[in-house]
Amino acid sequence: MSRYDRPSLTADMAVFAILTGEAAEEYRKDPEQKLGILLIKRGGFPYKGYWALPGGFSAKDENLHQTAMRELVEETGVDTAYLEPFGVFSEPGRDPRGWVVSQGFLALVDEHDTKVSAGSDAGDAAWFKVDVSRKELKKHVLKTKAEIKTKYTLRLEHRETGEVIEAEVEEVKTYNNHHETVSYSILENGLLAFDHAEIIVRAFMSLHEQAADAGRIIFDLMPEKFTLYSLQDAYEIVLGEKLLTPNFRRKIAPYVIETNETITGVGHRPAKLFKRNLDAFYD
Amino acid sequence: MSRYDRPSLTADMAVFAILTGEAAEEYRKDPEQKLGILLIKRGGFPYKGYWALPGGFSAKDENLHQTAMRELVEETGVDTAYLEPFGVFSEPGRDPRGWVVSQGFLALVDEHDTKVSAGSDAGDAAWFKVDVSRKELKKHVLKTKAEIKTKYTLRLEHRETGEVIEAEVEEVKTYNNHHETVSYSILENGLLAFDHAEIIVRAFMSLHEQAADAGRIIFDLMPEKFTLYSLQDAYEIVLGEKLLTPNFRRKIAPYVIETNETITGVGHRPAKLFKRNLDAFYD
DNA sequence: AAAATAGTGTCTGTCAGACAGTATATC
């Protein structure tokens, strides 16, 4: 055993939340909601001054899920989030300090539960609005081999300062003898540390995919009580497309229960508040 | 950095294939097909004489996918398999030799491409027929918390010797404040080394899930040319249920192309051979 | 002809997509 080198092991977390915009300018319109991700400005080398995902080293006496949970509590104060591993990042050279292998975690939280206070003291943790756009670059198909390149452009905007980070990640799907292989490479890092541009893109893809499949994962981004429109908005943000209200409501009806409360102070007819129907979540 | 302990890192592979049974006794019936997994009898301590998944340590200059591919070639001779990471195993104490973290890979191969020769010399690598049965144990639902326990019974049968290994793994899904957490524990190891009972069960679950969703993953278990019935059989084996032939064919029609060959020597009307329709796989 | 598998046509109910319409709060 000891003749093998050993890597350091870390858990990196893509913490997503729905960010509610500031009160709208147009006096009666609803505030815009966006998908947000939590990033931390690095204070030390390497990548000093760059933005990175929250995360940290795993200790010998804990599993990686515990590592991630521990870091999440430290960074956000949240202790009951949806937390799920979505990929391992082990490319040689991904960390200039040496051999570091990272487990990526997808964490979904309700922003209001976090203690990442808005505009906190020069704080090094901040919410960024996330936009991921996808562009198929080329299909290259031969007899027994095919290659499809897709470019993902990641745009992050600092919620308070407006600072913008842009990064590009390329996905290559190779079909060799009908077997699919996927690989990623970073084309442009922007001000993101390490390979975190790739981790963020893949975390978003994982979120998107799960939302498209079962959908229920979106509830983990919502507060305890919510309106059906804010829920629909969350779906639309993650799926990247508009949904038709009647159809959406028909689909999620089994998963929600009406309360007898409504929202207030909105300048138009107030919406009813709903909560999750727990029973429907237990398959 | 150096003040942290470091784990050893390994890739463990659940190599699945469809095993075609011996010629049937009843003179004209088709041979039965089963799902098979490749296991290796451990020659050294710990767990000497127990069966384990093929796998090995990752080296500093390769990523985990390369580690897995390297091991797969060594063990089976196959170099173009479907190979996909499905989970990380990092529970403290999972390996008595120390801190070992393992990335689990799902590998799907066509058995006929492998060099794990049937009944090879006291060989320490062997195909086992796999059966996983699932039993929901209990639902325990309170106001803000729920717990669902499910027991998975794994039954492995050595293809040549008939040796049977039985293991049991318990899955606990906890819903706390509406957030799902899943954890696994091994109830009964049988003659399986380390936590490989859990890895095998979760690999099977991953295969099952992907087959139920998109379905196309099943093609990775098939040879280049196949009959629609053998394809349906593979689906049925992985999904664990019978399918209706006309509906199945309607569903997979876009993914296959008819050749003008047929199988021969079957004692009844021979079936046409089909191959994959590559174009349909490129989303 | 019997056995066994190969393969097709079509009815039906469910459900997602689309759209038209009604309701109710604030300003």
Added chain:
DNA sequence: GATATACTGTCTGACAGACACTATTTT
């Protein structure tokens, strides 16, 4: 009453489930 959002009813077409039927080869 104007504005803005809240909420509902129903038509339609696509598609999965079910089943009845025909076809073709070997023994």
